[in-house]
Amino acid sequence: MSDTQPGAPAEIIEADLTWTGERFEAGVQVAVGAGARIEAVGRLGLNPTRRLRDQALLPGLVDVHSHAFQIGLRGRGERFPSGRGSFWTWREAMYELVDALEPERFRALTLEAFIEMRDAGITTVGEFHYVHHATTERDYDLDIVLLDAAAEAGIRLVLLNTHYEAGGFGKPLHGSQQRFDTRSPSEFWMSVDRLYSGLEPDTQTMGVAAHSVRAVPIEAIVELHQESSRRDLVFHIHVEEQPQEVEDCVRFHGRRPMALLDDALAIDDRFTAIHCTHTASDDMQRLLERGGNVCICPLTEANLGDGIADVPAIHRAGGHICLGTDSNARIAMTEEMRWLEYGQRLKAQQRGIVTDQDGGVAASLLDVATLNGARALGVEAGLIGPGLWADFVALDLTAPALRGSEADTLLDSWIFGTGNETIISTCVGGDWRPSRSARVANARSRDSD
Numbered sequence: 130m131s132d133t134q135p136g137a138p139a140e141i142i143e144a145d146l147t148w149t150g151e152r153f154e155a156g157v158q159v160a161v162g163a164g165a166r167i168e169a170v171g172r173l174g175l176n177p178t179r180r181l182r183d184q185a186l187l188p189g190l191v192d193v194h195s196h197a198f199q200i201g202l203r204g205r206g207e208r209f210p211s212g213r214g215s216f217w218t219w220r221e222a223m224y225e226l227v228d229a230l231e232p233e234r235f236r237a238l239t240l241e242a243f244i245e246m247r248d249a250g251i252t253t254v255g256e257f258h259y260v261h262h263a264t265t266e267r268d269y270d271l272d273i274v275l276l277d278a279a280a281e282a283g284i285r286l287v288l289l290n291t292h293y294e295a296g297g298f299g300k301p302l303h304g305s306q307q308r309f310d311t312r313s314p315s316e317f318w319m320s321v322d323r324l325y326s327g328l329e330p331d332t333q334t335m336g337v338a339a340h341s342v343r344a345v346p347i348e349a350i351v352e353l354h355q356e357s358s359r360r361d362l363v364f365h366i367h368v369e370e371q372p373q374e375v376e377d378c379v380r381f382h383g384r385r386p387m388a389l390l391d392d393a394l395a396i397d398d399r400f401t402a403i404h405c406t407h408t409a410s411d412d413m414q415r416l417l418e419r420g421g422n423v424c425i426c427p428l429t430e431a432n433l434g435d436g437i438a439d440v441p442a443i444h445r446a447g448g449h450i451c452l453g454t455d456s457n458a459r460i461a462m463t464e465e466m467r468w469l470e471y472g473q474r475l476k477a478q479q480r481g482i483v484t485d486q487d488g489g490v491a492a493s494l495l496d497v498a499t500l501n502g503a504r505a506l507g508v509e510a511g512l513i514g515p516g517l518w519a520d521f522v523a524l525d526l527t528a529p530a531l532r533g534s535e536a537d538t539l540l541d542s543w544i545f546g547t548g549n550e551t552i553i554s555t556c557v558g559g560d561w562r563p564s565r566s567a568r569v570a571n572a573r574s575r576d577s578d
């Protein structure tokens with residue numbers, strides 16, 4: 130490292146404690162280059178330009194699966210006057226929201242979701258974006274609105290542009306689903322190609338999604354997946370969230386959705402199956418052997434009553450589990466992390482499911498929320514390490530919930546004992562922003578001065 134341009138670090142960060150991959154360490158400095166990437170990590174002996182006193186530094190969290198606009202359903206779908214609700218009654222409420230979604234409202238909701246994500250320590254989001262049109266005329270206007278909202282919130286975005294062409298197995302689209310219609314793979318790729326010039330070069334990339342085996346015929350899924358592999362893009366799809374999807378698929382194709390995909394696609398580490406709540410163990414094994422990722426969305430799956438995926442089997446097989454905030458009814462990655470573990474504890478009546486080789490859970494859950502997420506989204510992030518993007522979360526060590534934590538208990542305290550209130554600021558590609566709870570606290574202390 131030299132003092133001369135180019136290559137001089139733009140910033141030398143030093144927190145009281147820094148997560149170095151397996152533990153928190155004191156005295157560690159992080160040098161960030163002018164290109165917003167980390168250049169060096171360690172005891173560098175430099176003068177810090179950003180001294181984070183009473184703070185701990187973590188890699189930014191990665192939210193692999195979000196539908197940002199669904200934050201508009203928060204607080205709306207929680208009453209069940211005609212008896213029990215289900216995923217499918219929730220979906221009707223979601224379609225009602227879509228019907229009333231003007232571009233301004235879509236922008237306001239997605240912006241709010243992305244800002245909340247940063248407040249929750251999320252520095253990268255994979256937005257599984259299927260509401261493309263402001264009207265039923267296939268205008269693709271909302272694609273641009275989404276990119277703008279992410280740029281304003283300052284969150285790193287992997288736009289998982291989503292193909293949607295059927296209203297169910299062998300069924301045409303109906304009603305609000307017209308707002309999702311990308312018609313054919315060729316029209317879909319034209320819409321993707323139009324978007325490239327609108328991407329922020331340092332913080333926005335593209336991936337591809339097929340909504341599900343119900344919304345996209347298998348021939349189109351194969352075509353999309355082949356082209357996304359040729360372009361080296363990640364590929365995501367909802368898989369087996371609901372038993373009805375499995376039953377309908379068996380009736381139509383003679384196979385379950387995951388088996389259908391395992392048979393038809395050349396799956397590799399760029400493939401992510403979302404949910405896999407009801408996936409058969411053989412089908413899961415084939416997915417994992419080929420390097421496929423599994424994205425679990427614990428809070429949404431609980432809210433919708435989906436069921437509980439076989440996380441112990443995936444973890445035992447060395448599979449790559451990542452996390453999504455999905456419907457965004459609550460945006461809190463510490464809760465997603467601990468509920469990945471807690472759901473299994475409740476089911477198995479045991480403790481210690483997503484363990485690492487030392488028997489700890491927290492470091493393993495953090496990997497799920499960082500490294501594994503970055504892998505599923507094809508983003509060079511997820512760790513405080515040289516060459517990766519300068520994406521960080523800073524924790525307030527004076528926060529009541531963390532007071533008394535030592536370096537070796539801090540991560541456990543944070544994951545099992547807090548929501549978003551200890552997150553004091555986040556950094557995306559060198560752009561630091563205080564979280565809203567920190568801004569409120571600062572304003573209060575100014576008022577009382």
Ligand SMILES: [Zn+2]
Binds near residue numbers: 257403
């Ligand atoms: Zn989803």
